[in-house]
Amino acid sequence: MGKVVLMQGNEACVEGAIAAGMRLFAGYPITPSTEIAERCAVRLPQEGGKFIQMEDELASIACAIGGSVAGVKSMTATSGPGFSLKQENLGYACLAEIPLVVVDVQRMGPSTGMPTSPSQGDVMMARWGTHGDHPIIAISPSTVKEAYGLTIRAFNLSEKYRTPVIFLMDEIIGHLREGMEFPDPEDIKIVNRPTVEFPEPKRKPYHMRNKQTVPAFAPFGKGQRYNITGLIHDESGFPTNSPEEAEKLMNRLMHKISDNYEDIVECQQFGMEDAEVAILCYGGTLRAAQTAMEEARKQGVRCGIFRPITIWPFPERELKAAAGKLKKIVVAEHNYGQIVLEAERIVKGQCDVEFVGRWNGTVLTPQDILAKVVESK
């Protein structure tokens, strides 16, 4: 067994990122994600990497994209107001297919809101925040240990699918301190983007060979000269106004995520084998749900938990399968009702979908959730 250290979710995220190979971090101070920038400032130069505090949130994501374009795994981190500002270049990374991890430690909004208070109010922004249709992957950790391990997974997915991945933490996990045991480095699986090692002058930068999931990436400066743009482009990387090419690109971007559902989407189910009621929760809400589930079972209600780890794409196949056996799903989240809409869409009336939330800067208690679970109509 390795050494157990007391660590905060934000700090574990940085260590996970470094283990994944992140060597460039560009950020801007914002509560409650600041510890991520602070730890990167200390740790990255020790690892031969670079930290830079940019002039604003727009610049920090742009800088991280630039780092990735030059072939270095890059990350930026923020919270709600900053996440709003990052949306512009998040779309750029989606369209230009630049691997990148964007951490959002959610706090209560809208606007400046309650800067140090927990919330899960950004889940829909994580899905739809940047303009236009686009694919996205978002992952939400529930423990400090997951803040480490799932950050590595976020980088791996980002590299494999050449897409930005949103690491959707909440203040509860970002600031939570608990025992953390680092895995043996040999047990950590690291994925690197498929790369063009040697210049191939006639290669089209967005052309895919057979069986490739994404086009191989050519880091700037390695000899393969090409063009990257945020305009709709064809395989050559140059802008096009052709409806056929536009549709082809959009379909490819969407399908590279949706066609790999099994590889990307993860969820956890507790006590669902015999459950009549399920609590659907994610991130920092899981702990209160676990206590509520135990208490409900003591009271004779067969309760289970359905927890998406990957929030986007949502584990809809699993939820659809589970819903048929349930009387009720209680969606517990720290917002005014966001994922509950997704649950209703997926469940399509197979069972009741109820909601319990918080939107006042405090946390949901097990009693809040329990009351909804045991409530009979």
Place this chain on the structure above:
Amino acid sequence: MTVNTGDVSVYKKTKQMSDLIYKYMRPEHLPQIWCPGCGNGIIMRDVAQAIENLNLGRSRTVIVSGIGCSSRAAGYMDFNTIHTTHGRAIAFATGIKLANPELEVIVIAGDGDISAIGGNHLIHAARRNIGLTVVVMNNNIYGMTGGQYSPTTPTGDFGTTAPYGNMDRSFDIAGLAYGAGASYAARGSAYHVQQTIQLIQDGIRNKGFSIIDVASVCPTYYGRKNKKGSAVEMLKWQRDNAVTVEQAAKLEPEELRGKLVIGLLHHTQYPEFTYQYSELIRKLAEEREANE
């Protein structure tokens, strides 16, 4: 506007055509979309000539652009090129330079792009003295969107959003960057080709943040809205109204009104950001070795 037909046969090498086109441009993406008489093509060529004179090499040179007329330059130039978002070219370029300081990173931007929506990135990159070279195609107008006034439109001049005359005072972009800490700041013009090439070359050679603010001409929008005449007349205006930095030093402010001051405005030595960061990494590694 010309349409790219993909027919490159019209670019058969002739004595009149610059060798730079074959060496540094992507002929299959020409002709460029800039209007007849636009100064941007001249400035793009100045950049290519400066790269040629310094023998930078295509593969280790990166061209970063934002959005607007100027930003199209990246697509025409055969280097590592990235056409980014409006105003953010310097921020993208910062990441590229930081990730690989060996690369020569050149930003080509417009006046609205670099000093309005991207103004914050400009002043902070200058303050940081990161080794980027920024070439501004300054045409005093938002051309791509059809002639709205920009931060460099002179007071009283017209644009589609300044139908009664521009009330704002205009930015001196090179002066702004100098004030913010740029270690090299210069101004050229589309007319003064040789001087501008030299200024770009010196800017690239400078180890730190360099800006070359180049007066372009936009006969289609700025020129037409302000009755400046044809492209040739606008270039002649640059010829007749330019004064060198040395000449300007001897003139009174009143005499300088309406003049275009060209040349090297400022050059100083100050440690470059990525060099300092690499030194930090080296120092930390040495300390760790000493402690082991």
